Amino acid sequence: MIEAENLTRTFGSLTAVNNLNLHIDKGEVFGFLGPNGAGKTTTIRMLACLIAPTRGTATVAGYNIQKDPLKVRQSVGILTENPSLYERLSAYENMDFFAQAYGVTDLVERRKRIQELLEFFHLWERRNDKVAGFSKGMKQKLAIVRATVHRPPVMFLDEPTAGLDPQSAKEIRDMMAELSVHEKCTILLSTHHLEDAEKLCNRVLIMNKGSVLLVGSPDELRQKTNEKPMVEIALKQVSSKILKTLDGVMAAEGVKQQENRLLISVKDTATATPEIVRSIVAADGDVLAVNALKPSLEEAYLKLIKGGEKQ
Amino acid sequence: MNMSKAWLVFKKDWTEIKRNWQVLLPIIIVPIIFSVVLPAIVLGISGTPIEDSQSGDFDTLIGILPLDVQAQLSNFNPNQIMVYIMVLYFFAPFFLIIPVMASSVLGSDSFAGERERKTIEALLATPLSDSELFMGKVLVSFIPAMLVTFVSFGIYTVLVDVMTYSMFNGILLLPNLNFLIIILGVAPVLALCSIGLTVMISAKVKGFKEAQQISVLLLIPVLGLVFGQISGLLVLGPLVLALLIGLFAVIDVVVFYLGVKVFQREEILSKPA
Incomplete structure (x- = not known):
């Protein structure tokens, strides 16, 4: 579902991502781990066609990121570092705009999908409230609704549970598990929360300073410590x-x-x-x-x- | 380019702008000053008799007016001359300030403001093409700016005609050809020029206020027209106005060509908010 071949991005003399090779299967939850500045966000931005790679290439949902950027964006749901919501619009207005921007043109289908997702996150009752009055957790949930509103086959989630209370974090993890298992959605999860990676990811990739250090299951990662259970x-x-x-x-x-x-x-x-x-x-x-x-x-x-x- | 997608961006931005007093206030207050307050003051004092020596202040301007207008003015008393000159010539360039000011405020908010509020990344991640996004943003600057200009002119016309009706023995001063060319011809090309430049400025600056401060500089050439006319250096007659339309149309093409080039996802994202 996601393939990257020697994906590289430089900013001047800084190599943010260096020869990244990646293969992620359909329905897989793939963890992207690494400290700040490791290159996780740059990788997501390249795969989401927000920035172009300096070298290398990738396909997402079968579309080449350089040749078919619009189709890639159509197939992807993205949660960025910031919730990126319009604070003067209501929760429903935000979702309605993004659903249409992602091509959900049928009004009945759009309403049904937005209602379903807002109800899942207990936000339906607040649908007509302006986002400016929402808590951080509510905004984060709403941003996830936005990322899933068009039923994308691929999702890029950048720190989805950052700064959330345990209950909200669990709801988001449940949502990701549901999307992976029932909708066969491929999820690339960038996180600092190892608990999220452990609970959700089939495999994880650890990168630092633009280079991949390890790709494997969480258990394989544990074995790297050379410590016994x-x-x-x-x-x-x-x-x-x-x-x-x-x-x-x-x-x-x-x-x-x-x-x-x-x-x-x-x-x-x-x-x-x-x-x-x-x-x-x-x-x-x-x-x-x-x-x-x-x-x-x-x-x-x-x-x-x-x-x-x-x- | 799918225009319905551009329209979607317009509707979203317009809903936001309607709820943003920081943006709405300048585009409401400035037109009110130009179309109501200043004309009302001038027309209010027009009842005070003017000495012949005072009417000489307009001689330079009158000297460069078309001959038929000069002939018409020769039949007017000093008060009528003052009102005629003020209402039909002095205030005319103000209706060029309105679209420039409104479009630069709206354009700054729409482009740089979106980055400042950190909403730009999610928008750029949508499958809307660069041209659809660009067109949507241009529409949300252009349509309200022109709407404000038209409404201001409508109010100004009614105010002037009502207040000068008896002074000019039932003759309606507005709308006249000059004003129609200004409102329907010069104002749109000038607004588009302002929007194009605002886009380019917005792509290079960090936020809304910075973009707005720089785009205010676009008013300088327009103020040049105001003072040029007041000092009698030029008259915004049909020929000058036609030349201005042609000039700004050419500038629009250049500015939009450059604006579309600047409006690139990566370029916009790479600027720190």
Whole structure:
């Protein structure tokens, strides 16, 4: 659905994006991660035909960004860094304008679609209010409505949950999941929120200073930390008998005690956890809770970015 | 280019402008001053008798008026001469200031204002073509500017005719040929020139106020016409007006050619807001 080949953009002597190669499948939620200035927004702008690449090319929804920019824009829904809404217009007037600009000319269809989306985000009751009076979260939701109003096959979302309360962020994540699963919409999600990437993305791309550092699934990214997963077990009391028993359990590669909690390094939480819990129970341990811990995605991300900067 | 898409941009911008007093106030107040306040003052004092020596102030201007007009003026008393000259000649260039001022204010808001309010990126991301966007923005500057000009002239005509009806023994001074050429011929080409230049200025500056401040400079040549006529250096007669229409039409073509070139998505986005 999105293909990029050696996509490069320079601004004077600065290379904002350097030889980006990309393949994103239909219905995939693809995460774009990287610090400020990594080149994420420039990439989105090139793919959305807002700026031209200096070198290389790309196709979006089957259309070449250099040869068919209008068709690319027609096929894309975009959430920019700013909500980019007309504050003197009402929520409905904003959506009505953009729906028509994107070619939704049938009045009945347009009304139905706008109502459906505004109701999803609980904004229908405020449809006649001017956007100037909306909160940041409401504006962000409205900007997402704008991006989806013409049912685009491809969406570019730049920081969709930035600055939102947890409830609003969840609504937006739910919306993205719905679009990906049910409407087979391909979503390119640029974010600093690793939680969003972890919950939504099939694959992520990490870039820094215009270059790609890694493309892979969130799990593959975690493996880059070289840290092992852990099983966290809360006990009523940690006895020496339990610790001695765990020494003999092959699956437990390392044990750390933190008061009445044990943090046990394992190779694979799925296979190791039952064996470890059985051993603790056999050693008269009263297990209160068991939690499988994966290495933090944030840690992996930071490690990669730091490594990339050293190079 | 799909005109319905350009019209869509016009409707959106016009709805916004109607709710923006920062833009509406200057395009309402200035025309009121030119079409109501100043003429009312002049016509109000026209009842005060003028000495023959005072009417000599208009001699330079009268000297360059067409001979038939000079012959007509020779039959008027000093008060009638003053009113005739003021109403039909001094105030005429003001109706060129109105479209220039209105179109530059509207144009600045529409182009630079959109970038300043950070709404431009979403607009440029739509499948509207550059020419549709450009035409929509031109229409929202041109149509209201001309509307304001026409309405101002209508009010001015009624005011002048009502207040001078008895003084000129039932003769209606307006509309006359000069004014019709100014309103229907010169004002539109001048407004288009102003819009084209405002587009180019807007593409190079950061925001609405900066664009407006620079585009106010466009009034200088128009003020030149005002003072040229007041000082008797030139008369905005049919020939001069026809030359002005031709001149501005040529400038319009050049300015629009350059304006369309400047109105490029990347160029607009690359300017910091």
